[in-house]
Amino acid sequence: MKPFPRVQRSTKLRDKQKALAVAERAYDDAVTRANGGNPIPTLAELHADWLQVRAPHSSAHHVRSIETFGRLHMHGMADVRISAIDTDTVERARSAHLATHNHASANHWLRILKLLVRWAVRREILPRLPWDVAMLPVQKRPRATLPLAAVVAWFAAVDVAAIRVPGVSVAVRLMLLLGLRESEVITARWEWFDWERLTYTPGKTKGKEADALPILPWLAEYLAPLRSTEGLVIVQPDGRQYGSGFARAQIRAANASCAIKGITPHRLRGTIATVMSEAGAPIQSIQAYLRHKDVRTTMAYLEKNMDHITKAQAKIAEKAGLTWRKNGEDP
Incomplete structure (x- = not known):
């Protein structure tokens, strides 16, 4: 209209x-x-x-x-x-x-x-949006990422908390190491794994994307004893599919055990995106890995690591002759 x-x-x-x-x-x-x-x-x-x-x-x-x-x-x-x-x-x-x-x-x-x-x-019910209201400015706050040095200990803490629901242990590894959303973990199926090529192709995603994701050999080794030809990767002890928020309690317990704040299922996804960026992966590749339609969505997942700035500052100071001697004397 x-x-x-x-x-x-x-x-x-x-x-x-x-x-x-x-x-x-x-x-x-x-x-x-x-x-x-x-x-x-x-x-x-x-x-x-x-x-x-x-x-x-x-x-x-x-x-x-x-x-x-x-x-x-x-x-x-x-x-x-x-x-x-x-x-x-x-x-x-x-x-x-x-x-x-x-x-x-x-x-x-x-x-x-x-x-x-x-x-x-x-749907041509209206010719245009009948108002013009801008978004409010919001102060961006840094979001938590799981430190790489704490990953093994954090996984172990999840395993302890999930002793009665072992599917949660598998789920957090898929969230972090494959960047899967919580809903994608719940619906993950064994037939979507290609063990020969070590890839996983999500068959049910938020944006209907179906890119093959490379599997870390460590994750493949972890999943090997659990492998099946078909069916859901994780299910409740009674065989039913998990619901939304199923891993929340175990993740909170692991956070407390490892003295880490703010890790959630979605921040595990944000962690792998940030780590990939710091390792030099192009933003377009990370976008495909996370299955985002818009690269701006991917950029919002990446947290700034000021360690890179510190290293750059050190190089600048060295070139400018602004370095300090180890004994504390003026250069």
């Missing part, structure tokens, strides 16, 4: 609010006619429609975010037609969200709102 041409006419009203209401109704009527006579949905109706149409093809995590938005965070916009959600409405709703949430949460909230209404634009 093409954007409507600008039409200027008089409402014959002196009250601005009444005139705006008339203009909005006229706009809604025009959009309805252009939409084949279907009325413009409210935000709640659009939300329900998205869940019906898109949820079967979206990741469980993404669907949970959309469901939470509709259940808790519409902030008075549920019964508002999406064509009437203007900049002032969005900013007021965001202010209500900020009363109980931080800036990062408010930006996530705005992304979901944009996703829903842009979906309506793609």
